[in-house]
Amino acid sequence: MSIERTFAIIKPDAIAGGHTGEIIKIIELNGFSIVRMEKKSLTRQEAESFYGVHKGKPFFLELVHYITSGPVVVMALERENAIQEWRNLMGATDPIKATVGSLRKMFGKHIGSNVTHGSDASETAAQELKFFFSDLK
Numbered sequence: 001m002s003i004e005r006t007f008a009i010i011k012p013d014a015i016a017g018g019h020t021g022e023i024i025k026i027i028e029l030n031g032f033s034i035v036r037m038e039k040k041s042l043t044r045q046e047a048e049s050f051y052g053v054h055k056g057k058p059f060f061l062e063l064v065h066y067i068t069s070g071p072v073v074v075m076a077l078e079r080e081n082a083i084q085e086w087r088n089l090m091g092a093t094d095p096i097k098a099t100v101g102s103l104r105k106m107f108g109k110h111i112g113s114n115v116t117h118g119s120d121a122s123e124t125a126a127q128e129l130k131f132f133f134s135d136l137k
């Protein structure tokens, strides 16, 4: 294992629910350092490009609509084994299936409104970090 970076989003439902600070606190308590962080609203074009891998899937339109429905917080997170550790802390995609103590279990409503995003592999982490934080070395 080595120190690595991953890309994370706090999604619109978590922001609207007033959970931003709590989620950031949990991120820090779990040993992540926040390398970059920005609150912003994604344009439809940004959302379609970011989620391009899901284009053509039945939930694509709903996904783009949801992620552009309010501001998000985008972050670059760093720690040992960051990609897998952040996936573990988020929990399963569907909050109903997420383990107790995970963010999606704690704050998630349903699969289409599931609190956070996290890169799923080192290649996607590199791509997603570059997409939002082009200055990051």
Ligand code: DAT
Pocket: 054, 059, 063, 092, 093, 111, 112, 113, 114, 116, 117, 118, 120
């Ligand atoms: P994850 O966010 O856990 O990496 P994913 O990459 O498979 O999951 O999907 C991206 C997002 O798309 C996910 O966070 C929520 C939405 N999504 C996935 N599967 C869905 C489904 N069956 N119905 C509705 N939304 C879905």
Ligand code: MG
Pocket: 118, 120
């Ligand atoms: Mg994914």
